[in-house]
Amino acid sequence: MTDPTATRPDRRPGGRTARIRAQVLDAVRAELAESGHEGLTMESVATRAGVHRATVYRRWRDVSGLLVDVIDAAGETDWRPPDTGSLRGDLTALNQEIQESLIVRPSFAVALMAASFHSEQAARAQTHLWADRYAQCEILVERAVERGELPAQRTDARSLLIAATAPLYHQLVLLRADPDPHLPERAATAAVLAAVAGAFRVPREETV
Numbered sequence: 001m002t003d004p005t006a007t008r009p010d011r012r013p014g015g016r017t018a019r020i021r022a023q024v025l026d027a028v029r030a031e032l033a034e035s036g037h038e039g040l041t042m043e044s045v046a047t048r049a050g051v052h053r054a055t056v057y058r059r060w061r062d063v064s065g066l067l068v069d070v071i072d073a074a075g076e077t078d079w080r081p082p083d084t085g086s087l088r089g090d091l092t093a094l095n096q097e098i099q100e101s102l103i104v105r106p107s108f109a110v111a112l113m114a115a116s117f118h119s120e121q122a123a124r125a126q127t128h129l130w131a132d133r134y135a136q137c138e139i140l141v142e143r144a145v146e147r148g149e150l151p152a153q154r155t156d157a158r159s160l161l162i163a164a165t166a167p168l169y170h171q172l173v174l175l176r177a178d179p180d181p182h183l184p185e186r187a188a189t190a191a192v193l194a195a196v197a198g199a200f201r202v203p204r205e206e207t208v
Contacts, residue, residue: 023049033106037115067122087144095184164191
């Protein structure tokens with residue numbers, strides 16, 4: 001699914017507080033993308049943001065607090081899953097968004113994934129965000145059932161979504177291979193074929 005760490009409009013109170021938060025979170029994203037978790041410090045963020053470091057310490061306490069707020073900010077967007085008119089088209093569009101977020105250099109998405117391994121708080125926040133993203137994307141499966149693209153029996157939407165998107169992360173993050181422009185559609189097509197064949201169908205006993 002789409003990069004869950006994309007910059008999002010602030011829904012918290014406006015004014016100076018919101019402005020400072022935006023400056024600081026922008027600085028965190030830039031520092032992470034450029035230097036990774038190892039180079040992320042309260043001082044470097046404060047300097048880049050043009051904010052007094054005492055303000056950063058008072059509001060975010062430590063680097064983990066900064067990471068959690070960056071992830072929280074990613075959950076405040078009005079992002080919507082693709083709606084192309086077909087399940088294969090929707091999954092392909094979703095995969096294209098993922099691929100773009102992973103191949104851009106420096107990739108903030110990849111940097112934040114790495115950082116989550118160094119902060120339990122950030123890991124929990126990221127897990128929550130991904131769960132929310134999967135829930136948002138369940139509508140792709142619901143629409144496919146309504147269009148008759150998938151069997152009427154209940155399909156495990158999360159399993160289908162993972163199967164469709166996982167090849168992107170495997171190719172670009174684990175193998176660090178060059179991007180394949182055909183992979184988004186190929187992975188989507190494979191997942192759709194598997195879904196039509198019933199690979200992600202929820203067993204009857206689980207639907208009771």
